[in-house]
Amino acid sequence: MNKKGPIVVVEDDLDDQMILSEVFKSLNYLNEIVFFEDGEQALNYLQKDGVYPFLILSDINLPKLDGFRLRQMVYTNDQLSKKCIPYLFFSTTASQKVVADAYTMSIQGFFIKPTKFDDMKDTIRIIIEYWQKCFSPNNYKEHYHQWNAASNKEQL
Secondary structure, three states, rough: OOOOOOEEEOOHHHHHHHHHHHHHHEEEEEEEEEEEOOOOHHHHHHHHOOOOEOOOOOOOOOOOOOHHHHHHHHHOOOHHHHOOOOOEEEEEOOHHHHHHHHOOOOOOEEEEEOHHHHHHHHHHHHHHHHHHHHOOOOOHHHHHHHHHHHHHHHHH
């Protein structure tokens, strides 16, 4: 996981893209936000050399390659799995079966898109802050040293 990398949003609804753009803008995160309207476009982007995203927010119902199939392809691809990209579903609706199926695919979160802007902003803020604090195999040393330095300052 590259905490300074782009946030990949796979969302085919242009209104939802616009709202998410405004949410991210209002939160002032430095990460680039990259939108894709279908899973196939997102997969092509993720497979490029030098692309190390921070996380993926994916809708489930997408044209060409749906969110479940995209997740499976990311999870089972050795090159992509080594990038340790958190994969979260961000959907308009859900059923118990859909959520259960998602977690059997080892997703890292399932969220229902809030309908109010402030609720959407709060949800995105919580997601980003959680993953910014999270350790992963490819950022352990950097994150550990930052955490250890901060802990030592607090003890003084």
